[in-house]
Amino acid sequence: MSKPKSNNAKTISVALTLCLVCSVLVSAVAVGLKPAQVENARLDRNKNILVAADMYDAESDTADDVAERFKDFEVKIIDLNEGTYLDDDALKTAGIPDRNAYDASQATKKPSSK
Numbered sequence: 001m002s003k004p005k006s007n008n009a010k011t012i013s014v015a016l017t018l019c020l021v022c023s024v025l026v027s028a029v030a031v032g033l034k035p036a037q038v039e040n041a042r043l044d045r046n047k048n049i050l051v052a053a054d055m056y057d058a059e060s061d062t063a064d065d066v067a068e069r070f071k072d073f074e075v076k077i078i079d080l081n082e083g084t085y086l087d088d089d090a091l092k093t094a095g096i097p098d099r100n101a102y103d104a105s106q107a108t109k110k111p112s113s114k
Helices: 008-052 063-070 088-093
Strands: none
Touching: 008 063
16 A cells, blocks of 8 residues: 555645745845835825926826926925924934935824924
8 A cells, every 4th residue: 555645744844835935035025126115105205296396297207307307406394393494404403314315204203302
């Protein structure tokens, strides 16, 4: 009589190995695509700003057009308590190293230091 070709231990080990390999592949792809996701989020934010300024044509403008037009903007951050623009020293004191990379939605999640 021959042995059975499959048993529960083999089936479980194959299933676990397959799950492990797939999870590693999915994680690697997610990590690899993160820079593209960040860039697309920045492009979308800039595009929305251009739409608000009526400087964007959805039918003809490309990502390069958005980047080129957005270079003309000067980013300023306002201290809402004082109603004044923050200079570079005040930004660094507030923990904002780069005004162009400032994310207001992230700032709303941090508790106020005042």
